[in-house]
Every structure is written in C-alpha cells, then in structure tokens.
Amino acid sequence: MYKVFVNDRPIILTSSQNKVNNFPVYILKNIVLEEIIHKLKSKKIKGANLYTPDLEKCWLELLATFHKVSAAGGLVLNPKKEILFIYRANTWDLPKGRIEDGESIEETAVREVEEECGIYNLKLIQPLTTTYHVYFQNGMKLKETFWFLMTSDYQGTLIPQLEEGITQVLFKNKEEVTLALQNSYKNIELVYDTYLNL
Incomplete structure (x- = not known):
C-alpha cells in the first residue's frame, strides 16, 4: 500500500480488495488521476482508494506521471x-x-x-x-x-x-x-x- 496526500486527504494505492476505510474505490486503470486529485483538492471526497493487482509496477508508473x-x-x-x-x-x-x-x-x-x-x-x-x-x-x-x-x-x-x-x-x-x-x-x-x- 502507498499513500499520497492532497491537502491531507489520502490517495491510497492498494492491491488489497479488503476495504479498510470509507473512501470510494476506483480501478486505477479506469481513472484519470487529475480528476481524483481535483475531487480531493475541492473537498468533494475525503480520500480515494485506487485498486491495482500490480502494486509495485503501477506505483512507479504513478510516480512517473508527476513533476517530482x-x-x-x-x-x-x-x-x-x-x-x-x-x-x-x-x-x-x-x-x-x-x-x-x-x-x-x-x-x-x-x-x-x-x-x-x-x-x-x-x-x-x-x-x-x-x-x-x-x-x-x-x-x-x-x-x-x-x-x-x-x-x-x-x-x-x-x-x-x-x-x-x-x-x-x-x-x-x-x-x-x-x-x-x-x-x-x-x-x-x-x-x-x-x-x-x-
């Protein structure tokens, strides 16, 4: 599991199908990351779970999408x-x-x-x-x-x-x-x- 915070609201990248919070669950390959970030920034959601079966590969791909x-x-x-x-x-x-x-x-x-x-x-x-x-x-x-x-x-x-x-x-x-x-x-x-x- 990896966490990235947007104004103290977490994006949780996970390969687990067990839900441990009340945040909505999105399939990583089906989302536009900027839309999730906008929802967090504008306080429309308190957090987001992004599910992927290949956690390590997708984490590196996610990091590569940002100016770090x-x-x-x-x-x-x-x-x-x-x-x-x-x-x-x-x-x-x-x-x-x-x-x-x-x-x-x-x-x-x-x-x-x-x-x-x-x-x-x-x-x-x-x-x-x-x-x-x-x-x-x-x-x-x-x-x-x-x-x-x-x-x-x-x-x-x-x-x-x-x-x-x-x-x-x-x-x-x-x-x-x-x-x-x-x-x-x-x-x-x-x-x-x-x-x-x-």
Missing part, C-alpha cells in the same frame, strides 16, 4: 527522547528541505535540520520512511520526502530559520507531541507512527 520534487528531513531525538518540532505557517512540522545538486539524501537531511533549527551534533541513526504529497505551485508537483531518525545531545539555544517562515523550534515530550500532531500534517503523523513502531 525530492526533499529530506529528520525526526530528531534528544537524550530525554523528546522530539524536535518546528512551527511554520501556524502548523507544527518536522524539519526538512529540498535536496540540492550533488547532495546525498542523508547530507540534505542533516543540513536542513541544522539550518532550520540551529542545532548541531546530529547523528543519523537510520532511514524511517518516505512520504508523498501533491502541491500546487507553477502547476501540480509531487513532493517526495525521505525521513531519517536522528539524535543530538546539543545543549545550546535552538534558533528558528526565520527567513524560511519558521517561528519556533522546540523539543516536545510525548504528551506535547500528541497535542502538536492535532495541528500538523498527515505525513508527519505517518513519520511519527513509523518511529513508534521501530
């Missing part, structure tokens, strides 16, 4: 196992950013976390997951974000990258994370759930 923008970021733990969050556009998020030419995804993830949060001593532990969401800026684009689990014992002051619209950078404990996720993105919930299931 790749990014990388991190879920950062401090020694107390608190998680580093940023606050941007009135929403709690995890630090991430676009991959620059010549950079590996790991280098991007570390650089973006450092730049957005003013944090150092980052240690990359392992890949977590990859998330996907559609956004509209000079046409329709698909943002693919590679997420990594990181740790840092940095004790200095965290400095939000104001020029990127970030106004707060905070480590949050479990209760605070639960609250933050009520004002976050579905992709961030996916990253956090992946971390919890390690």
Whole structure:
C-alpha cells in the first residue's frame, strides 16, 4: 500500500480488495488521476482508494506521471527522547528541505535540520520512511520526502530559520507531541507512527 496526500486527504494505492476505510474505490486503470486529485483538492471526497493487482509496477508508473520534487528531513531525538518540532505557517512540522545538486539524501537531511533549527551534533541513526504529497505551485508537483531518525545531545539555544517562515523550534515530550500532531500534517503523523513502531 502507498499513500499520497492532497491537502491531507489520502490517495491510497492498494492491491488489497479488503476495504479498510470509507473512501470510494476506483480501478486505477479506469481513472484519470487529475480528476481524483481535483475531487480531493475541492473537498468533494475525503480520500480515494485506487485498486491495482500490480502494486509495485503501477506505483512507479504513478510516480512517473508527476513533476517530482525530492526533499529530506529528520525526526530528531534528544537524550530525554523528546522530539524536535518546528512551527511554520501556524502548523507544527518536522524539519526538512529540498535536496540540492550533488547532495546525498542523508547530507540534505542533516543540513536542513541544522539550518532550520540551529542545532548541531546530529547523528543519523537510520532511514524511517518516505512520504508523498501533491502541491500546487507553477502547476501540480509531487513532493517526495525521505525521513531519517536522528539524535543530538546539543545543549545550546535552538534558533528558528526565520527567513524560511519558521517561528519556533522546540523539543516536545510525548504528551506535547500528541497535542502538536492535532495541528500538523498527515505525513508527519505517518513519520511519527513509523518511529513508534521501530
């Protein structure tokens, strides 16, 4: 199963015929993807299941239909196992950013976390997951974000990258994370759930 979000509303690509939600089911080969995206964007439907018997092949074909923008970021733990969050556009998020030419995804993830949060001593532990969401800026684009689990014992002051619209950078404990996720993105919930299931 793969998920792509359109304004926090999921397109679920699946090879399973078991229905696990209340979203309409479409046969992938019979649909026009832009029409489904429009229905999600205009809030006519809350989500969509796209069924295909050949999941991996169709997922690669689906990705190829988009102009893709790749990014990388991190879920950062401090020694107390608190998680580093940023606050941007009135929403709690995890630090991430676009991959620059010549950079590996790991280098991007570390650089973006450092730049957005003013944090150092980052240690990359392992890949977590990859998330996907559609956004509209000079046409329709698909943002693919590679997420990594990181740790840092940095004790200095965290400095939000104001020029990127970030106004707060905070480590949050479990209760605070639960609250933050009520004002976050579905992709961030996916990253956090992946971390919890390690």
